[in-house]
Amino acid sequence: MELNEAERASGTLSAASLAQAVELVRHDGYVVFEAVLPPAFISELRAAFLPLLEETVRRQPENRGSRRYQMHLPFKPPFCDARFIEHPIALAVVEAILGSDCVCQYFASDTPLLGSDYQAVHSDIHPLFPESDLIVPAYGLVVNVNLVDFTPENGPLEIWPGGTHKMPGRVDLKGLAPRMRSHAVHMPAGSILIRDLRAWHRGTPNRTSEPRPNLALIYARHWFKTSYPPIRIPRAEFEKLSERAKKLFRFEQVLQDA
Numbered sequence: 001m002e003l004n005e006a007e008r009a010s011g012t013l014s015a016a017s018l019a020q021a022v023e024l025v026r027h028d029g030y031v032v033f034e035a036v037l038p039p040a041f042i043s044e045l046r047a048a049f050l051p052l053l054e055e056t057v058r059r060q061p062e063n064r065g066s067r068r069y070q071m072h073l074p075f076k077p078p079f080c081d082a083r084f085i086e087h088p089i090a091l092a093v094v095e096a097i098l099g100s101d102c103v104c105q106y107f108a109s110d111t112p113l114l115g116s117d118y119q120a121v122h123s124d125i126h127p128l129f130p131e132s133d134l135i136v137p138a139y140g141l142v143v144n145v146n147l148v149d150f151t152p153e154n155g156p157l158e159i160w161p162g163g164t165h166k167m168p169g170r171v172d173l174k175g176l177a178p179r180m181r182s183h184a185v186h187m188p189a190g191s192i193l194i195r196d197l198r199a200w201h202r203g204t205p206n207r208t209s210e211p212r213p214n215l216a217l218i219y220a221r222h223w224f225k226t227s228y229p230p231i232r233i234p235r236a237e238f239e240k241l242s243e244r245a246k247k248l249f250r251f252e253q254v255l256q257d258a
């Protein structure tokens with residue numbers, strides 16, 4: 001969705017845009033807000049991110065398929081900046097869908113490098129009731145922020161919008177996905193992609209020499225817990241958070257002596 005002038009100036013959504021965004025997530029499984037984070041902040045995030053990625057690539061094997069890295073982010077500036085963790089546009093949509101008592105429980109990134117391949121199409125979460133065809137409302141959302149433009153060449157995320165987030169767990173994802181419509185999400189750096197955790201998607205090959213970082217937060221209903229380890233938050237950083245952010249991260253691990 002493109003923001004209108006007033007939304008760009010205020011950094012917030014009008015009631016009509018918020019309602020549309022919520023419906024897009026409910027029906028298509030995702031929504032994109034193009035280039036909403038300031039370019040200077042995205043450069044700062046990228047400058048902090050790339051050395052961490054380099055260190056990870058040196059230290060550990062690829063963990064999401066060929067030349068593709070999932071990497072947790074340290075809870076420190078610039079990553080714990082309010083413009084990322086409690087962006088007013090992302091949070092308006094997240095809270096409208098998950099409730100104002102939702103939590104944030106994942107603080108990480110996905111980066112394909114040159115030589116990466118297509119991932120298998122997947123959903124980021126198990127169905128709540130695998131034995132049932134019951135379709136339940138969203139219980140978790142991923143908020144992605146891209147640190148570079150996502151182009152056809154550098155491995156954009158590909159999403160299956162045809163209601164895949166509402167498919168019962170028993171369906172043949174592997175057989176159905178190639179027969180269904182998918183959409184490669186090309187978006188300028190600093191965009192916000194909000195997607196239902198259940199929506200089918202995959203990473204695609206990065207054919208350029210530059211890493212293609214995609215930051216990822218998971219917001220969830222307060223009663224839902226993914227199997228990811230808790231986010232480790234130094235006490236000093238936790239104390240600096242707004243009351244709203246403290247509430248979002250209330251179930252994570254606040255480190256006493258870090």
Ligand SMILES: O=C(O)CCC(=O)C(=O)O
Nearest residue numbers: 064110157202203204214
């Ligand atoms: O390419 C991306 O940003 C997402 C990759 C992904 O879906 C995964 O590793 O599970």
